[in-house]
Structures are given as C-alpha cells and as structure tokens.
Amino acid sequence: MSKPEFEFFSVSDVEFTVCPGDNPLITERILSKDPTTGVATRILRYAPGADSTPMGVQRHDFWEEVYILEGSFVDLTLGEKFTAGQYACRPPGMPHGPWRSDEGVLTFEVRYPAGKEQEK
Template sequence: MKSTRTYWNPLDLANDNMWEDIPGSDGNLQQLTIALDSDSGDYTRLTRFKDGYSTKAFGAKSHDYPEEIYVVQGRLYDMAFNMWLEPGCYASRPPHEVHGPFIAEGDVIILEISFPSQSATKR
C-alpha cells in the first residue's frame, strides 16, 4: 500500500531539507519522494531542476514502466520531443517512451507518478 500523509506542503521552505540531491548533478537536480509503495515500488515524487540546468550528461531516458508527469513550475525543454513544457503540461508516458535530455528555464518542479509494478518486463 502506498504511504499516506495528511495535508502538508512539500514546497514550503520549512521542508527544503527533505529534498535529496540526485547523484551526478552537483546539486542542480533534486528529488523528494512524497509517497511510496515499498511492496510494489510505485511512487510519487517531485523533481526540481535549478534554472539553466541541462541533463545532457545523463542522456535521454526511458523506463520499462508507465509514468505520469505534470509541470508544476518553470519551463522545461524536452530534447526528445523538441518542445517546451510549461506549467500545467501533463504527459502519461507508456513503457519505453524516450524523454529528455532536459534544459530548465527558471527553477522547475515536476510531479512524477511512476508505476514500476506495471513494468512491461513483468507482463
């Protein structure tokens, strides 16, 4: 069962110490897991990009499971789709869909809902 938590604001500065740096990003890319099902591996997380940061060093990404993303703040350029993602943009990605690398314009926050339990390799 996915973890739960009564109303709270993960974007409040008082919770800033909860964000974790993503290795290899020199603190320019951070994540905050806000819900997790430790049995299935499904999770909901926020990812934060600092203004101007490019994920070219990480290359394009794909997963063997579906995920949903929602742009909360800032603009993010997705090189795989040759398009800018604005606040309010949403995507429901099927397994193996290539996305990124990304370039952040302004500080960017993305909400990710990922479903490793629905991995294409488990079917």
C-alpha cells in the same frame, strides 16, 4: 503497490535531495515511495541552468505521469519546450529527454508499476 499511508501534510516538510545522476541542480522531494517496486510520487525540481544531457534519453519500466507546476524545460531530443500547466502520461519504455531548463522547472510526478506488477 505498498506505498505508506499518509493523511495531509505539508510537502515543504520534505527536504529536496539530489536525484540519481548526481547533478546538484536536479533535485526531488519524495512524497511517497513503494520500497519494493521503487515507484513513487515526487516533486521534481530543475534549478535554472540544469541540464540532464549526461543521463541521456530516459526509459522506465513503470508508468509515469508528470504535471508541470512552475517554469519550463526543453526536451533536447524533440527540441520542444514544455511549460507550466502541461501534462504528460508516459507508458513503460517511452523515451523522453534529456532535458534542459533555463528558468527552472517544478513538476509533480506519479509513478506506478506496469501490467501484472500492479496487481500485487
């Protein structure tokens, strides 16, 4: 992985931008990103009322770890609500979502390549 080197900085200096899918209620702060693989560390924010149903069930070709910092959201496929303080570790290909958040949610996420890609 070739993420840039950073010493401590205030994440509030990084602007939220609309995530892929173009829903203005679903935004992210990219804290660090490998431009070659696209894997990243980010803060994801669902504003109250955000719903990712149009994006469908998600599957990635990378590992994804998610920690819910604030609020909650519902995995609409599972019909299960997840709240602040909960954590997920998803291997490549694991289906998840779509999501809806009535109150809003803020997560911290780390994504990294699978298998041999990680050795590059």
